[in-house]
Amino acid sequence: MNHVSRLTFYTLSALLLIYILSSADAQKISVGSKRFTESYVLGEIAKKLLEDAGYHVEFKQGMGGTIIVWEALKNGDIALYPDYTGTIQETIVKSATPMTSEQMRSALAEYGIGMAGELGFNNTYALAMRRGDSDSRNIHKISDLRDHPNIKAGLTHEFLARRDGWEPLSRRYGLQIKPRGMEHALAYVALNTGEIDLMDAYSTDAKLAEYDLTVLEDDLHFFPKYNAVFLYRLDTDQAAIDAIRKLDGTIDEGLMTRLNAEAERTNNFTAATSLYFSEVENRAVEVVSQSFMSKLLRWTARHLMLVGISMVIAIVVSIPLGIRASRPGILSQIIIGIPGIMQTVPSLALLALLVPVPMLGISPTTAIVALFLYSLLPIVRNTATGLQNIPTPLRESAAALGLEPAAQLTKVYLPMASRTILAGIKTSVIINVGTATLAALIGAGGLGEPIISGLALDNTEVILQGAVPAALLAILVQVCFDGLERLIIPRGLRLAAASQ
Amino acid sequence: MNESKIALKDVEMRFGDVVALHSTNLQIATGQTTVLIGPSGCGKSTVLRLIIGLLTPTSGAVEFEGEPISQNNILTLRRRMGYVIQDGGLFPHLTAAQNVTLIAKHLQTFQEDEIQAKLDELCEMTRFPKEGLARYAVELSGGQRQRVSLMRALALDPDVLLLDEPLGALDPMVRASLQTELKEIFNRLGKTVIIVTHDMAEAGYIGNSIVLMREGRVVQQGTLDDLREQPADKFVSEFITAQRSLVQL
Numbered sequence: 001m002n003h004v005s006r007l008t009f010y011t012l013s014a015l016l017l018i019y020i021l022s023s024a025d026a027q028k029i030s031v032g033s034k035r036f037t038e039s040y041v042l043g044e045i046a047k048k049l050l051e052d053a054g055y056h057v058e059f060k061q062g063m064g065g066t067i068i069v070w071e072a073l074k075n076g077d078i079a080l081y082p083d084y085t086g087t088i089q090e091t092i093v094k095s096a097t098p099m100t101s102e103q104m105r106s107a108l109a110e111y112g113i114g115m116a117g118e119l120g121f122n123n124t125y126a127l128a129m130r131r132g133d134s135d136s137r138n139i140h141k142i143s144d145l146r147d148h149p150n151i152k153a154g155l156t157h158e159f160l161a162r163r164d165g166w167e168p169l170s171r172r173y174g175l176q177i178k179p180r181g182m183e184h185a186l187a188y189v190a191l192n193t194g195e196i197d198l199m200d201a202y203s204t205d206a207k208l209a210e211y212d213l214t215v216l217e218d219d220l221h222f223f224p225k226y227n228a229v230f231l232y233r234l235d236t237d238q239a240a241i242d243a244i245r246k247l248d249g250t251i252d253e254g255l256m257t258r259l260n261a262e263a264e265r266t267n268n269f270t271a272a273t274s275l276y277f278s279e280v281e282n283r284a285v286e287v288v289s290q291s292f293m294s295k296l297l298r299w300t301a302r303h304l305m306l307v308g309i310s311m312v313i314a315i316v317v318s319i320p321l322g323i324r325a326s327r328p329g330i331l332s333q334i335i336i337g338i339p340g341i342m343q344t345v346p347s348l349a350l351l352a353l354l355v356p357v358p359m360l361g362i363s364p365t366t367a368i369v370a371l372f373l374y375s376l377l378p379i380v381r382n383t384a385t386g387l388q389n390i391p392t393p394l395r396e397s398a399a400a401l402g403l404e405p406a407a408q409l410t411k412v413y414l415p416m417a418s419r420t421i422l423a424g425i426k427t428s429v430i431i432n433v434g435t436a437t438l439a440a441l442i443g444a445g446g447l448g449e450p451i452i453s454g455l456a457l458d459n460t461e462v463i464l465q466g467a468v469p470a471a472l473l474a475i476l477v478q479v480c481f482d483g484l485e486r487l488i489i490p491r492g493l494r495l496a497a498a499s500q
Numbered sequence: 501m502n503e504s505k506i507a508l509k510d511v512e513m514r515f516g517d518v519v520a521l522h523s524t525n526l527q528i529a530t531g532q533t534t535v536l537i538g539p540s541g542c543g544k545s546t547v548l549r550l551i552i553g554l555l556t557p558t559s560g561a562v563e564f565e566g567e568p569i570s571q572n573n574i575l576t577l578r579r580r581m582g583y584v585i586q587d588g589g590l591f592p593h594l595t596a597a598q599n600v601t602l603i604a605k606h607l608q609t610f611q612e613d614e615i616q617a618k619l620d621e622l623c624e625m626t627r628f629p630k631e632g633l634a635r636y637a638v639e640l641s642g643g644q645r646q647r648v649s650l651m652r653a654l655a656l657d658p659d660v661l662l663l664d665e666p667l668g669a670l671d672p673m674v675r676a677s678l679q680t681e682l683k684e685i686f687n688r689l690g691k692t693v694i695i696v697t698h699d700m701a702e703a704g705y706i707g708n709s710i711v712l713m714r715e716g717r718v719v720q721q722g723t724l725d726d727l728r729e730q731p732a733d734k735f736v737s738e739f740i741t742a743q744r745s746l747v748q749l
Binding site for chain 1: 549552553554575576578579581583585586587589590591592593594595602603606636637638639652656
């Protein structure tokens with residue numbers, strides 16, 4: 001086992017070094033975005049402006065919904081991100097009455113957050129239907145929906161839960177529709193294929209034109225204004241704030257819709273950024289778009305780092321826990337029980353729960369912590385069972401030989417359980433490789449990054465750019481472990497297993 | 501008269517409500533081969549497991565050279581005793597040689613060449629073929645496994661050898677030849693040996709002293725002739741007759 005622990009030590013050191021190097025940089029600023037095209041595009045434009053101002057920009061794109069990105073801003077994981085006045089009022093400040101921008105600024109200042117000027121367009125919530133469907137059923141206003149209680153609505157989870165979302169809206173309009181929650185990008189597909197008839201959308205959404213959808217008129221003026229603004233930490237460099245404020249008033253609804261359409265047409269947010277600079281500043285901007293191979297390399301390297309660090313820590317922690325849990329008693333049940341419960345928490349929920357924890361926030365560290373927690377159970381359980389399954393006569397022989405308890409463990413029990421323990425580690429790594437794709441949701445990168453932007457773009461090809469390498473990685477792990485088994489498991493045990 | 505190497509003083513062993521060994525006094529003579537015999541469940545293995553410290557008596561004390569065995573001295577005492585069980589108890593992840601030398605290497609008080617010399621000596625004594633040393637337990641026959649187990653028990657040259665039905669799982673031919681070899685080895689080494697068996701012929705052949713047990717009690721201790729000619733009760737003569745008639749069939 002000696003060469004194994006040495007190997008583990010080197011791996012851990014190398015991974016830690018990569019981690020430290022990748023997070024150390026002086027003139028660095030982090031930009032965040034939510035998980036939909038417009039937010040990606042605005043983030044890319046901000047990134048370009050900040051780079052022009054001399055910053056090294058880390059763009060944590062597609063971090064998730066408002067709460068996650070807002071928490072990241074408060075914690076200082078990001079310095080700025082684009083949001084909307086309606087969202088600030090309803091979700092962040094939670095005001096029941098409409099606010100002026102001055103009121104909003106002073107409310108945000110209490111959190112140490114500032115608000116830049118309005119970008120120039122109102123991207124309000126809207127309810128959308130297929131144009132043909134809308135005409136044939138004669139539904140043009142939201143109030144027309146009263147006569148169609150059986151219409152199938154697929155709404156985003158955020159819209160369903162918002163204070164300016166579905167519930168108050170249906171109360172205001174007196175609607176009887178029973179909606180179901182779904183991912184925004186998937187809702188477009190569902191609406192197009194007729195699985196649903198109604199969805200929530202944004203008024204600058206490029207897909208409205210692409211899918212030939214019509215927006216129902218908000219005839220009771222329910223939706224508040226959703227003017228786009230950048231939120232930034234008040235402790236951000238003035239030079240960076242000045243750079244961002246160049247955006248103020250430069251994007252109207254028409255331009256934003258075109259930028260969104262450009263991003264979705266080219267599957268490339270940087271293309272939309274170039275379009276912005278050519279239209280607004282009338283200059284051709286060379287926005288460097290990375291080649292697929294270099295992106296793949298970056299995603300894979302990050303993915304391996306997340307998996308590697310979380311697994312090494314999980315192994316170091318789980319094996320001692322498993323050893324303790326192999327003894328009878330209530331403590332053992334607790335040791336097995338806690339990682340068991342952890343496993344039942346949906347990964348997305350676990351990430352969301354970890355983000356507000358101090359020191360974690362929107363960072364690879366949070367993803368590593370989540371992956372670590374998920375990896376515990378198979379190793380703890382297999383270590384415990386592997387040790388429990390050692391026949392009593394052999395345990396007694398080890399004791400009768402005059403080995404101290406520690407030597408019984410290291411010289412006899414652990415080598416005998418090595419096969420089961422390794423199987424547990426293998427299960428953990430394979431689950432870990434899959435789960436690590438979710439790290440991209442909190443801006444931690446990895447192969448989940450193309451999967452999530454692919455979802456936002458409703459583009460299967462982009463999704464596959466992440467999904468296929470992730471699947472191949474899992475297979476590679478499987479193959480590597482089969483080889484490792486030959487290296488680590490004592491030959492006598494393999495012979496014994498084969499002879500049974 | 502030999503002094504006693506090991507003594508059980510009013511030792512009782514209970515598992516919950518079940519009494520495995522009623523309050524028992526027993527002297528094991530130094531340098532002699534003592535056989536514990538009796539029907540299944542009579543407590544003979546329990547006595548062995550108490551001596552090697554795998555069980556702690558419910559009451560009473562097990563003494564080694566007059567000193568009570570406790571948690572404080574058990575590790576040292578175990579290294580002065582060798583223990584062999586029915587199917588050998590060989591560790592499957594180690595080769596025969598690694599099984600034998602495990603404890604000596606672990607203690608780090610021996611030179612590598614001392615360990616090698618000891619291994620050669622043990623192979624010769626137990627007539628274990630040298631080419632078998634690199635094999636794993638699954639690659640060895642039952643008889644060979646017991647030879648390796650015996651070598652492992654003798655690795656630290658202990659004063660005492662405890663064997664729990666060492667030949668119980670072997671076929672009759674192998675068993676007979678191993679009985680002869682064991683007797684030779686015991687005579688040669690002059691160690692204090694305690695061997696558990698349920699075979700009266702084996703007990704009479706190997707043992708200087710026989711301890712006949714029944715339902716957790718010692719019924720009689722003596723030589724085979726003592727048991728035959730002056731049986732303590734009807735059970736003793738019945739046990740001997742039953743075994744002898746089997747042999748005479």
